[in-house]
Amino acid sequence: MNTEKLALTTNSSARKPASAGGASNALAADLTRALGPRKVLSNLSERLNYRYDAIQFGATPLAVVLPESTEDVVAAVRAARAAGVPIVGRGAASGLSGGAAPLEPGLVISFTRMTRLTIHQGRREATAQAGVVTLAVTEAARPHGLIYPPDPASFRTSTIGGNLAENAGGPMCFKYGVSGDYVRALEFVDEAGEVHRLTRDVFDLAGLLIGSEGTLGLITEATLRLIPPPRFTRTLMAHFPEVGACAEAVSRAIAAGAVPSKLEFMDRACTNAVEDYLHLGLPRDAEAVLLVDTDGEDLETVQDELRLVEDACVASGGTVRRAATEDEGAQLWRARRSVSPALGRIRPQRMNEDIVVPRSALPDVVREIRALGDASPFPVVQFGHIGDGNLHPNILFDPRREDAHAVHDLAHRIALVAIRHGGVLSGEHGIGSMKRDFMRDAVDPETLAALRGVKRALDPHGALNPGKILPAEEVMVDG
């Protein structure tokens, strides 16, 4: 994978827009002076494109910086602080909670050109700048006999910086853990433009930055742990006449002692949306489809585990198909990764939940959400990393014809189902601005106050990604 990005220089023959002459505001002018025109976007046509992520549109930034080094980030942060405007970090903007969409005009720092990547075979580590595309790490590591397991469905697009900021998970995470579990060290730039290099031995400040959605600091580089790939992998697909039965099969398989490497579920609407895209011959009539990988060093164990899962599926009323070839397995996983965007075929917009519930509660939760959906005017679909109890109920709607308040209300009720069953609001997509209001339901006031204390300690001026994660403080009125 080529990682060098070509920047349009003034002497390059690819033209800049006609109006590129002068920076449109003081911040852009300052940045251009500090960093040169190549790394600073100030035209409206350029800035308009940095106000969204995969779920939301926000405010148009005043300027966008495309840094190539940590020093560039430092310069950008200092300029923004001097101008007194907020700073939003951005990777590939594949986020699903509005995280990279600025809520107010300010500076967007987009890491897509910070793509330096080094593999240290002996230490089984990779050093990746924030903008390295997730899949590129595994691709670069593979010739050294290593892989980087965290694999969000967006791994062809999303960046290491974005993954760490969201603590992204993926199908592999049931057995291998989430992005944060692979971080040995982090480099970040704070709100004042100071560079810090963290390991994880004393206060786990790196752990605090992981999952902080760009609200505590800007991650510029990470040292990631790599592992040897499992020697054998086997894939099966099971389908069920009822959604709850699928969840039951999962609980049963795990109770029987299986530790699959991937356990993913999609309901009927998902299967059909993907089938429209890939034409793989997925079972369109099934109410739920389960995809499972088992892997390991020893083929016999891998197959034994697959059999445990198979038996659990059959016992719960499922029909099982084993992938005959590696290719077939790969196709099935491609199907799963395409679920989320393929839903765009049903309705142009969606409200995306990301709940995690105890596995024992799964069958009930899945059924209750299904019932809520059936009683509402909106298509509600479900899929997710069911092995972790991580579900993504999505409410699909058309903003031109349907009521956004009703959508929000339904989303809230779904979130409450999760909380009632002892679950949490976000498994991996983050809170962002989408689920910020639900934080009061999920987190008690004392804990919320502690979180605010952390935020104040690391970002005293509230400059970093304001309006995300933490709900606005209620103003106390005496008497």
Next chain:
Amino acid sequence: MNNEIPVQALGGQGEVMAHAVDACVHCGFCLPACPTYALLGDEMDSPRGRIVLMKEVLEGGLPLADAAPHLDRCLGCQACVTACPSGVPYGELITAFRGWSEPQRQRSALDRSKRWAILKALPAPRLFSVAARVGQFAKPLAPVLPAALRGPLDLLPETVPAMQPSPKVTPARGVQRGRVAFLVGCAQQALAPNFNAATLRVLARNGIEVVIPDGQGCCGAAALHTGARDEALKLVRANLDAFHPDDFDAILSNAAGCGAGLKEYPMVLHGEPDEARAKAFAAKVMDISEYLNTLLQNGELEPPVPASRPLTVAYHDACHLAHAQGVRAAPRALLRAIPGVRVLEVPEGDLCCGSAGTYNLEQPALAGQLGERKAKNILSTTPDLIASGNIGCHTQIQSHVRRQGSPTLVLHTIEILDRAYRGEL
């Protein structure tokens, strides 16, 4: 994507555009597929970014002149369409947008004359041939010419072959199995006349009668994709008059770009009186490889003569075949049908070679980088031959492979099959 595009004011093409914008959920899955994003690494030069720019211009929130540089850098390769799980018809959007916006563009005199020359010469094979010869004389001047003029010169082959007119009817050899109409193409006749000659030989050998209907002309794709909608409509209507779909089993093209153009006719005429005619026409259009592959799959393809020695062929997926028409398996199957031939897959195979119609002329810097990257990727497989199904890719790849100092030949898939039939492989 939420939008307020004034569909009513824009007519049939407005519907096409609004539908595409609606369908985009801005997930970013298309980003890694896009060649310009791969080179530039910014959002405005990505498919998702371009969709947003077009939406903004259509809604009136952004001046066309500001969006234009980013839209102009789009190759129209449609790799983003293949990558998009939401089914966004990006190709239709950009084509309709270019048609809608071109009349409002302010272009420099040099730009205008370049576009004029392209649009006039491309559909007129004789004129093109003359222009190509003139270009040959100009080649030694290349180093002192401005980059805008250097691009096209770099691309010309070392020799411009003589034109070979094709017969109106090529009878089937042996028992006649079918009857097809054939679009001879325009620039291709001048630059690579053997593509057509080989096509006619291979079809005849397989018992297919080939008719080249009178009155046919350029498919109109170049005009359409550069926004010259009126020119394009003239060419489209001329072809609808020339080809009578009911008279043939299929309407064949051996140039991926033209085939894709022909298949687009219903979209071009969406909401217009000729729409039904365009649909009937497009339903019969096939790439030569698709057609021959149906024979192969039915066990009806004349078996090719085995290659004289084991041969490796790196197959290059032309964007307009793989992405625009979804034809990937057929040409590979045909090559594999030649005993002794092994087909090699090219790293980053989905990335455009940078030729993309008139891109070489309009964006020489980016086109050159992509051409170089493509040639390196292909040569990394150390093939004996390179195959592709498109004249644009052919000239681009051949010129960059030469520049890398390799003598490897680039042939049309059909030329390889033809050589096999003639025992010359």
